[in-house]
Amino acid sequence: MLDHIVNGLVLGGTYALVAMGLTIQYGIARIMNLSFGDTIIAACFATYLLFSALNVGPLLALIVLVPAGYLINLGIYRVIMKPLVTRAPDDGALEVDSILVTFGLLFVIQGVLLTIFGGGYTSYSFLNQPIEVLGTAVAANRLLALGLSLAIGAVLVAVLYRSRWGMILRAVAVAPQSAPLFGIDTDRAARTAFALGGALAATGGVVLSMFQTFTATGGVVFTMKALIVVILGGKGSVPGAIIAGLLLGLVETFVAAYVDPGLTLASVYAVFLALLLVRPNGLFGKA
Numbered sequence: 001m002l003d004h005i006v007n008g009l010v011l012g013g014t015y016a017l018v019a020m021g022l023t024i025q026y027g028i029a030r031i032m033n034l035s036f037g038d039t040i041i042a043a044c045f046a047t048y049l050l051f052s053a054l055n056v057g058p059l060l061a062l063i064v065l066v067p068a069g070y071l072i073n074l075g076i077y078r079v080i081m082k083p084l085v086t087r088a089p090d091d092g093a094l095e096v097d098s099i100l101v102t103f104g105l106l107f108v109i110q111g112v113l114l115t116i117f118g119g120g121y122t123s124y125s126f127l128n129q130p131i132e133v134l135g136t137a138v139a140a141n142r143l144l145a146l147g148l149s150l151a152i153g154a155v156l157v158a159v160l161y162r163s164r165w166g167m168i169l170r171a172v173a174v175a176p177q178s179a180p181l182f183g184i185d186t187d188r189a190a191r192t193a194f195a196l197g198g199a200l201a202a203t204g205g206v207v208l209s210m211f212q213t214f215t216a217t218g219g220v221v222f223t224m225k226a227l228i229v230v231i232l233g234g235k236g237s238v239p240g241a242i243i244a245g246l247l248l249g250l251v252e253t254f255v256a257a258y259v260d261p262g263l264t265l266a267s268v269y270a271v272f273l274a275l276l277l278v279r280p281n282g283l284f285g286k287a
Contacts, residue, residue, distance in 0.1 A: 003136035004257045005250070010142045012249020013149035017207060018222055019229035019241040020156060021200030027236020028173045028193035030091045031081055031098040035106035036201055037223030042109055043069065043205020044214040045117055051124050058126060058206050065202045073198025077191045080105070085190065091176070106219060113216035123213040141210040148207055152200070153242045160238060169193060173236040228272050234282030244283060247271070 022036050043065055050056040050064070080101060088094035127140040160166035172179045172189040179186050204222075208214070229248055233240025248268060255267040275283070 004253050006133055006136045006138055008250035008253035009246060010138065010146045010249070011253060012246035013146035014204070014208060014245075015225055015229055015248050016153060016242045016245025017145075017149035017200070018204040019226040019233070019245050020153060020238055021197035021204065022223075022226040023230040023233065023236055023238060023241045024169075024193050024200065025197035026230060028169050029077075029081070029190040029197075030094050030176065031084075031190075031194060032095050032102070033194075033197070034099060034102040034223055035109055035219070036102075036197070036226060037221065038106045038109040038113075038219030039069070039073070039198060039201040040205040040208065040222050041214055041216065041219040042113060043202040044209040044212075045113060045122065045216075047206045047209040048122055048124055051126065058210050062203065062206050065206055066199050069202025070195045070199035073201075074191060074195035076105075076198070077194040081194060082187075082191070085187070106223075110216055110219065117216055119216060121213040121215050124209070126210050128211075139211060145207045145210060148203075149245075150242075152203060153238065156238045157242075170236075225268075228268060230282075232272060232275055232282055234284035237282065237284035240282055240284030 018040060022033065025031050025033050025036070046065055046068075047058050047061045050061045051058065056064075081098065084094060084097045084101060088097055127144060129140050130137040131140050131143060132138075133143065160170055168179075168184055169189055169192070171182070171184055172186050172193075176186055179189075208222075225248070229241055229244045232248070233242070233244035248271070251267055251271055252264045255261075256264050259267070
C-alpha cells in the first residue's frame with residue numbers, strides 16, 4: 001500500500017501544479033481558459049527542444065520558459081481578453097465569452113504544434129533512475145516533480161496570504177465589485193493573474209515533460225483535469241488546488257491498483273460529483 005500512496009502523491013502533486021495556474025486565472029481574472037492545457041503542452045515541447053537541441057536541462061529551462069509564459073499570456077490578455085472584459089456586462093457573460101474565445105485559441109496553439117512536431121508522442125530521458133523511498137522505488141524525475149509542485153504551492157500560498165500584492169489579488173477574487181471602492185485597480189490585478197497563470201502553466205509543462213510522454217493534441221486532458229481540481233478545491237483557492245490535486249492523484253492510483261485501471265476516470269468524476277453535492281463551492285470555496 002505504501003508504494004501506491006507514494007505514487008498517488010507524486011501524481012497528485014503534478015495535478016496540483018497544473019491546476020494552480022488555472023485557479024488563479026479563473027478565480028481572479030474571471031476567465032475560463034480552455035487553452036490552458038495546450039499552453040502546458042507547448043511548454044513541454046519547448047522543454048524538449050531545449051533539452052534535445054541545446055542540451056539545456058529542464059531546471060535551467062524553467063529560467064527561460066516561466067518568464068516567457070508570463071509575457072506571452074500578458075500579451076494574450078491585452079490583445080484578446082481585455083476587449084472581452086471591457087464589453088462584458090457581468091462575470092457570467094465574461095465566462096461565456098472567454099470559453100468561446102479560448103476554445104478557438106486552443107485550436108490555434110494545437111495547429112501550430114501539429115505543424116511543427118506532428119501528431120506522434122514525444123518524450124526525452126531525464127533523471128529516470130529509481131530512488132528508494134520508504135521501501136518503494138520511485139523515479140527521480142517524479143520525486144523532483146512532486147518537490148517542485150509542493151515548493152511552488154508553498155511559495156504561492158505565502159505570497160497570496162502574507163504580502164500586500166497577494167491581499168489585493170485575493171480581494172479581487174472575493175469581491176470584484178467592491179475592490180475598486182478601496183482603490184484597487186481590478187484590471188491590473190486581472191491581467192497580472194492571467195499572466196501569472198500562464199507562467200504556472202509553463203512551469204507545469206516543464207515539470208510534466210520530465211516524466212510523461214506528450215502529444216500536440218493532449219492539451220484537453222490537462223485542461224479537464226485542472227478544471228476538476230479547481231472546482232474541487234474552490235475557485236481561486238491555491239491551497240484548495242493543492243489538496244484537491246493530491247486527493248485526485250491518490251484516488252486514481254488506488255482505483256487503478258485495487259479496482260480496475262479502466263475505472264480511474266470514472267472514479268475521478270464520481271468523487272467530483274459526490275463532493276459537489278456536499279460542498280458545491282469546493283473544499284475551500286465560500287459556503
